[in-house]
Amino acid sequence: MRVGILSFAHLHAEGYVQNLRRISGVEVIGFSDTDPERGRRFSQAYGLRWFWTHEDLLAEHPDAVIVTSENARHRELVELAVRAGAHVLCEKPIATRTEDALAMKAAVEAAGLTFMTAFPMRFSPAVQAARAMVGEGALGRILAVVGVNHSENPKRHRAWFAEKALAGGGATIDHTVHLADLYRWIFGVEVAEVVAEVSNPFDPEVDVDTAGLLLLKLENGVPASIDASWSRPPSYPRWGHLKMEIVGEKATLVLDAFAGHLHVWRRGQERAYEWLGYHPDPNQGMLEAFVSSVRNGTRPPVTWRDGYEALRVVLAAYRSAERHAPVEPGALG
Amino acid sequence: MKIGIVGVGTMGRVHADAYRRIGAELVGAYDPNPEKLAEFVSRFTVDPFRSYDELLLRVDLVDVTAPTFAHEELAVRALEAGKDVILEKPLALDAASGRRILAAARASGRRLFVAMVVRFFPQYRRAAELAKSGQLGRVGTVRLKRVLFPPGPGWYRDPERSGGMPVDLMIHDLDYARWVLGDPVRVFARRSPGVEGKVLEHVQAVLGYENGAMALVEGGWAYPPGYFRTALDLAGERGLVEWSSDQPPPLGTLFPKGEPAPEVGLPMAGLEEDPYELELRHALEALERGKPFDVTPEDALAALELALAVRASADSGRVVEVA
Known part of the structure; x- marks a missing residue:
């Protein structure tokens, strides 16, 4: 199977190349990027063919593409890819506006192609085990969920993450979708209502939010929080973390998806102390699942709908923060 | 400074333990439950008071570790009797009740310390x-x-x-x-x-x-x-x-x-840094030296x-x- 990568704007593209290369029978044909600096740099770093335009890459007829552009450009690239007959794995968040997500759905469905939203945390063994325990009723009635997805400000790796026009927002759109998706997946319900505080307490140089605290009510009545803040300093020993506590009547689950780490000290470096993970990379499982759905023509384990619903939670959070009132994601879009 | 505890439940015991460790002069306690009171006074070798009025006659400082619903009555009576008061958190059941306690403290000219222990x-x-x-x-x-x-x-x-x-x-x-x-x-x-x-x-x-x-x-x-x-x-x-x-x-x-x-x-808590000890030591010191409370x-x-x-x-x- 021949896979192309549409844009190296998103940080995750670098990891995906290495994940794809570990899957037998998958050939990474190269990547397209209209930014020549990025093109040359990553072409050299990963020994990859660089296409200056997305059309040039698609002219090579890849079976599938991964869209890792800036959030606001997903629609344009997905539509291009679908026109060229390529199946799509689309980076999260699926889009920055519901109308873009809906247009992507229409394009993919009309072409009869596979579309998967990149929610790698569903492929974390700890998350999968937590979901199984909830499903078996091991916790009894669920009382509350506490979710934390902190990170450093990603702008020092890619400036566009902190540009509203390209990213759709800041920390809140960047992080909320992961936990929102996990809640939907673990509990099998939609998010009924969102109340949020969203602001920029951490970086006066950018015009996007750097912190978001959301209190959701799930359809089953369970309250669930999401802390989507870029609140870790660059010197934090890891980019951040994804944590979740599920408080149940009989037992409480305490999940720290990246808990398994070595303590590493290096001489004379900026991040002198690092938590170096040793658990399986959830991205690997996600890419294997995508490749397998494309090969077998089966429904992908994460769908367009999953990406769309998570986006609606994000948009509800922004709206709630403006109004200081609860907002129903289901009423948006 | 003679201290009396009113309310000998969990927090009463915790405070009494801390007073003993810091060498404060806990002289006695009152509780409407005679069995609990008897057990408490024998454990801490202090006097049992037969009534709250007796406690108010015998001590300089009243430590209210009674349940929240009793805070207002006990704290106000102690203040009106001219005693300084250490009052376990929460201040009161509702804001109006809390305001009445603060007003009683102001009217009496005595001091009120609310034991918000997390700050310690x-x-x-x-x-x-x-x-x-x-x-x-x-x-x-x-x-x-x-x-x-x-x-x-x-x-x-x-x-x-x-x-x-x-x-x-x-x-x-x-x-x-x-x-x-x-x-x-x-x-x-x-x-x-x-x-x-x-x-x-x-x-x-x-x-x-x-x-x-x-x-x-x-x-x-x-x-x-x-x-x-x-x-x-x-x-x-x-x-x-x-x-x-x-x-x-x-x-x-x-x-x-x-x-x-x-x-x-x-x-x-840490071994030498019991927060209840730190809290009560702070309150007693502030009272003795006329210094402001941290909370x-x-x-x-x-x-x-x-x-x-x-x-x-x-x-x-x-x-x-x-x-």
């Missing part, structure tokens, strides 16, 4: 100092956790007598959030769905501040017996401080799992009002403006 936990104190000294830059997000197992049978469980979980438990972290960030302008809280026949309760509250700062305060009587977890996370423009009770303590104990839990759980009655009232706003928001499902 060394890690909470150190973290607040980091934040308040500007070392973290402007603090943007605060996360505070305090979740344990539900209280056993008794008045704690009854919101009419304890104020309920937000007023009894979350008040610690709401006070701490005020200490670090000041007064919020908005509060929103969600509570766990009730479970028939159980006391289980979990609440998450988001506080919004005028300057864009925000806090998430989590409190609960929701864990299985024996578990008590607390955590803090203060993130600023220039730095971050994290602490969690999941971190190993200086001394760990591996008891058999599944042993019955004590009636009310108290977090374990004022007005702080205690504001924390109570915030806890009541959290409870109101959890009840109504609405954002509560508190400015």
Whole structure:
């Protein structure tokens, strides 16, 4: 199977190349990027063919593409890819506006192609085990969920993450979708209502939010929080973390998806102390699942709908923060 | 300074233990339950008082560790009798009652110390100092956790007598959030769905501040017996401080799992830094030397009002403006 990568704007593209290369029978044909600096740099770093335009890459007829552009450009690239007959794995968040997500759905469905939203945390063994325990009723009635997805400000790796026009927002759109998706997946319900505080307490140089605290009510009545803040300093020993506590009547689950780490000290470096993970990379499982759905023509384990619903939670959070009132994601879009 | 304790439940014992360790002059106690009082006075070798009036005649300082619903009457009577008062948190069951206690203190010219013990936990104190000294830059997000197992049978469980979980438990972290960030302008809280026949309760509250700062305060009587977890996370423009009770303590104990839990759980502190000792030592020193308290009655009232706003928001499902 021949896979192309549409844009190296998103940080995750670098990891995906290495994940794809570990899957037998998958050939990474190269990547397209209209930014020549990025093109040359990553072409050299990963020994990859660089296409200056997305059309040039698609002219090579890849079976599938991964869209890792800036959030606001997903629609344009997905539509291009679908026109060229390529199946799509689309980076999260699926889009920055519901109308873009809906247009992507229409394009993919009309072409009869596979579309998967990149929610790698569903492929974390700890998350999968937590979901199984909830499903078996091991916790009894669920009382509350506490979710934390902190990170450093990603702008020092890619400036566009902190540009509203390209990213759709800041920390809140960047992080909320992961936990929102996990809640939907673990509990099998939609998010009924969102109340949020969203602001920029951490970086006066950018015009996007750097912190978001959301209190959701799930359809089953369970309250669930999401802390989507870029609140870790660059010197934090890891980019951040994804944590979740599920408080149940009989037992409480305490999940720290990246808990398994070595303590590493290096001489004379900026991040002198690092938590170096040793658990399986959830991205690997996600890419294997995508490749397998494309090969077998089966429904992908994460769908367009999953990406769309998570986006609606994000948009509800922004709206709630403006109004200081609860907002129903289901009423948006 | 002769100290008398009124109310010999869990907190009465905790305070008496701390007084003994710091060498304070605890002379006696009163409790309407004669058996509990007898056990207490023999344990601490202090005098049993036959009535609260007798206690008020015999001591200089009254430590009210009675249940919350009795705070106002006991504190006001002590103040009116010309005694200084140490009053266990929460200040009172409702804001009006709290205001009456503050008014009684002002009218009497005596001093009132409300025992907000979290301000005396060394890690909470150190973290607040980091934040308040500007070392973290402007603090943007605060996360505070305090979740344990539900209280056993008794008045704690009854919101009419304890104020309920937000007023009894979350008040610690709401006070701490005020200490670090000041007064919020908005509060929103969600509570766990009730479970028939159980006391289980979990609440998450988001506080919004005028300057864009925000806090998430989590409190609960929701864990299985024996578990008590607390955590803090203060993130600023220039730095971050994290602490969690999941971190190993200086001394760990591996008891058999599944042993019955004590009636009310108290977090374990460092060996030489018992927060109750630090708290009461501070209060006694401030009283003896006429120095101000680190936590004022007005702080205690504001924390109570915030806890009541959290409870109101959890009840109504609405954002509560508190400015």
